[in-house]
Amino acid sequence: MNADHRVIALIDMDCFYVQVEQRLQPEFLGKPCGVAQYYTWKGGGLIAVNYEARNFGVKRGMRGEQAKELCPDFHVFHVQEVNGKANLTRYRDASADVFRVLNANFKLVEKASIDEGGKAGERVMELFQVEYIGQLRKYSLDALQTSMGEKDGYWLFNLTRGIETTAVNSRNLYKTISASKNFPGKTCLDTIDKIRIWCHNLAEEIFNRLEKDRAEVRNYFIKV
Structure with a gap:
């Protein structure tokens, strides 16, 4: 199609993690909610906040307890953990559901993250x-x-004038896949046994994701 006559529709999955949780627990639809990662210090760090909560001044990056001070009715969903690490499988599966629908109805679908410039x-x-x-x-x-x-x-x-000729490329398969975790302060890995355990946990996560998607790996890297 001529770039001068094409129409590109942007589908923005707003506060997606919250929507995923509300789909599983519809009693929280329309209520101020957010998703926090880890249960640690002050209620965990918020990684997603819906508009009902934003109206009270709640923002991503706040702690769960701080959000409740601004909005007493604020509900926090916590990301599941497996082997001491955040498990994002629920959100990846929901994203895959969305793209199955899009790919079934449109010839060209390009996945892109546009949260930050x-x-x-x-x-x-x-x-x-x-x-x-x-x-x-x-x-x-x-x-x-x-x-x-x-x-x-x-x-x-x-x-700025709505002119953009870059081709839309279907990207259904990812080029890289990774699993990582930070160990700040007292959580640092200070023994060989701890290092072995976490190398095993992270490798197991990668294996499970590859197996689920029936993907093959050509090269692998370890980043420290």
Whole structure:
């Protein structure tokens, strides 16, 4: 299809982790909720918050207890843990359900994470003091290219006008898969036995995910 006549629909799975939990426990639909990872210090760290909770000032990154101070009716779902590590299987499975529906109805479906603009986005926001892409429309092509370079400036100029010719590529298979965990402070791995246990746990997680997806691995790496 000619890029000038195509239509690209963006489906944003808003506060997705919360939606997954509410689907399993519908009695919490319409109520302020969030998902926290780990049960440790002050109720765990919030990794997803729905709009009902955001209306009270609750934000991602807060602790569960802090959120309850702002919103006494706030309900916290906790990510399941397996072998002392967050188990995201529930959310991966729900995501797979969504893409099965999309792939059954559309020829081209590209999966992308758009929560953050990355370093390039941060640079644009800082240079031009903007929050939304549409706010760049007031800048001329010359101004954008002077600050961002000829190629990026031209791309931003077109983007603010709804012009984007990058092809949509179906990405149903992932190129990499990983499992990791941080061990700060007192949780550090200070013995060989602890290291062996966690190497086994992380390898087992990778194995289970590969087996479930019937995927084969060509190369593997260990990052310390």
